[in-house]
Amino acid sequence: LNAPPRWSCRVATLAMFLRLAASLCGVATSAVVIDAMKHDIQQIQAGSFDTIIGKFRDDAVSAVWYYKESNAADEKFLDEYQKVAKELKGIVKVCAMDCERFAKFCKDVGVGETPSVMIYPPNPQPSYALQGELTSKRITNVLTKSVPSMVTSLTADNEAAFLTSDPSKPKVILFSNKPKVPFMWRALSAEMVFKRTIKFGFATEEANAELAKKFKVKKFPTIVMQRGGKGEQKEMYSGDINFQAIHNWVNLYSESGMGDKVAGAAGGESGSDEAKPWLIQDIPELTGPSHN
Template sequence: MKTNIFSCVISFFILLLFCKAYNTSSLLETIKHDLQIVNNSNFNTVVNKFRNEKVFAVLFFKKSNKNIKNVIKNYNDVASKFKGILTLCVVDCDENASLCENELSLYVPDYKSSNTHHFLIYPINPMPKFVFKDEITESNIKKYTYLIPSKIDIIKDTQSFNVFLSKHENMPKVLIFSNKKKPNYVLNALSNSFNKKLMFAYINNENEELVAKYNVKNLPTILLLKKNKVVDTYKGKQNYINIFDWLNVYSETFVLGGGFDISPDKTNEKPWKFELIPKFTKLSHGDICFKKADKGLCLIYLKEGEKLEKSEIDMLLSLKEKFKPHIDGR
């Protein structure tokens, strides 16, 4: 009799554990591919470690929260729309009480007694996290895409473009031509995803000289440059996933740790290498006048003042064109 009672108790205990595990998995199993499930063990490595470069949103819930299954389903649908753009996470507070206490207690003091889920936005450091109180919808989440940092150079004129080209000459460069004044959140997110692998430049179509140089006919246009030559033009849909897949082909060579140093303090800008009439200085003379070669023609035009007149530019370009057949292939 005692054996039967003991067996029943053990069976009941196992059943409780099974039901608990099943209940948790049934809530989360449908979102594993679109949301990052975080817990006591991985929160620091998933979220805190990358607060300097990424924006996170975290849903904290308990299985007893009102209508939580539908909330999670809607959250998952939103996550699929922002895949790669924002990192959307979810925490089960029944299983991770200490994490929820650490993250929520200051912002939602009564979270333990409330019968609802809670949602925090984590901008990049040093901005503090904050409570998101609106309904979790695509349009409401989109309001916070302005928090995504941008690593895109805004090109104002030809001179700034030449400076851009001269940075890390071996790194592939992405040129984005648009009729908008600034890049959108999709482009900003892409620039973050390929940080230290690709360099991005944003060029407004009012810069007619660059539009003509790259024969841009439609807007937006995205070009991929390698060693100052266009190697590909993007022809797909203007969304994050499609553009990411296209760019990823050209970024694989520049994975960090491969010996490619792009530290800001080690950047040597060489805009003269991309100017039609480069200025001869202490820094530029080696690149302009064959530092490592003992043959070739180097013509130096001396004048007072910094700026060339249009007549002088035309004269020098004409002279350059006259000697071009003899210079090419040196």
């Protein structure tokens, strides 16, 4: 049976209403949703800013994306920023703050239009808003360049001093067939605890052939660790070459308080950090210090 004309009209009107409602609902639910299960971005609040970022400014590099939850441009930017967070996970703090919830804080730090990304390099460098196009590649590049390096590039002249000074600190060396210290190695050396308790070295196949032979390095890249007061313990790393895996391995030998100077018998600081090259010489040269 055909429906009466008035019912057909009502059905058409109802369908139009439902489409409109669905459309309106779509607009209303169009928002920035940072899901801890899907994203590597750390959400912060005005009250937690100092705890998460401020107190670590002396040691760490951080980024904060200031966004407005209902802003379509911010919703579109979410995936781009997630690429940064995923690539730098565990290395750089990649955070976000909602300026609709914390409007005063955003205003105080100078945020106007969003998306806005602020870079927080180590002190004394000031924080700044990244200008221009906000792409994941550009943001990642800026952050990686902001990470300081505590790596010693090894040469024939400084190898012995590196290996024998600070005997309480394990020495970790990356042997590479490339000339430049990679970002991952810089980031490990600058890690808040490692920078005080571990010494990181960088050796190349071309410049450090004898050192590579001493450590029985046959392929590049290879990572080795030397431990013990006389460098008697040597271990070759066999895990994955990525930040977190290497961090976990090095962390096994990083102890809080290592590398702190100890008072000597006369009350002054002991010379435990002085280089003692005779400890690794095949035939130690007899000197005053080596005789003691």
